[in-house]
Amino acid sequence: MIKEIIFATRNLHKIEEIKEILKDLNIKIAPMISFDKYPKTIEDGKTLEENAAKKAREAAEFFKQWTIADDSGLEVDYLNGAPGVYSARYAGEGCSYDDTNKKLLADLNGVAEEKRTAKFRTVIAISSPEGKIYFTEGKIFGTISLRVAGTSGFGYDPIFYVPEYGKTFSELGSEVKNSISHRAKALQKAKEVLKRL
Numbered sequence: 001m002i003k004e005i006i007f008a009t010r011n012l013h014k015i016e017e018i019k020e021i022l023k024d025l026n027i028k029i030a031p032m033i034s035f036d037k038y039p040k041t042i043e044d045g046k047t048l049e050e051n052a053a054k055k056a057r058e059a060a061e062f063f064k065q066w067t068i069a070d071d072s073g074l075e076v077d078y079l080n081g082a083p084g085v086y087s088a089r090y091a092g093e094g095c096s097y098d099d100t101n102k103k104l105l106a107d108l109n110g111v112a113e114e115k116r117t118a119k120f121r122t123v124i125a126i127s128s129p130e131g132k133i134y135f136t137e138g139k140i141f142g143t144i145s146l147r148v149a150g151t152s153g154f155g156y157d158p159i160f161y162v163p164e165y166g167k168t169f170s171e172l173g174s175e176v177k178n179s180i181s182h183r184a185k186a187l188q189k190a191k192e193v194l195k196r197l
């Protein structure tokens with residue numbers, strides 16, 4: 001089994017999440033300090049798979065190390081899968097979470113509850129030092145609520161409603177969310193892949 005892996009992200013919350021999930025494997029998550037000199041990957045892929053693979057492969061080839069990277073997005077059925085890979089910049093380059101949520105609620109204005117189905121999807125790419133990619137995926141299904149509810153989390157959390165719990169991701173709080181989320185599921189599957197490498 002591999003001994004050390006770089007997580008190609010500058011997001012400290014993601015580092016903590018992956019450390020928690022992988023804690024019982026004997027794999028070191030390489031320190032982020034090395035990323036100071038590392039140029040940011042341009043996420044210009046048309047799919048989550050393309051972006052995750054690009055982030056993982058560029059870092060793997062740069063550091064000559066096993067690397068893991070993720071890319072996530074919200075896919076709304078009524079909008080044919082949008083915002084998807086463009087989730088972060090749905091309301092324009094540099095927009096806030098508040099802007100994206102307002103835009104999505106406006107785009108679904110008048111759309112009946114049963115047609116507001118959506119899913120969060122995470123794709124994880126694990127790259128060998130030579131750039132061979134292994135993918136995993138995690139999804140959670142829900143609906144887009146009629147208005148924002150709850151304060152915890154980030155991004156679309158206040159408008160992503162999970163029917164099984166009768167609450168939005170924001171109302172659920174981070175502990176419950178992180179046990180059922182798209183990212184958690186993809187990371188659990190990544191753990192199974194890492195065990196076999």
Ligand code: IMP
Pocket residue numbers: 070071072073074087088100120153154155156157169181
């Ligand atoms: P990333 O690939 O994890 O950076 O996610 C891209 C964008 O998708 C974020 O900027 C958010 O807008 C949205 N997103 C991804 N995961 C979540 C989540 O767990 N809750 C809310 N929004 C999310």
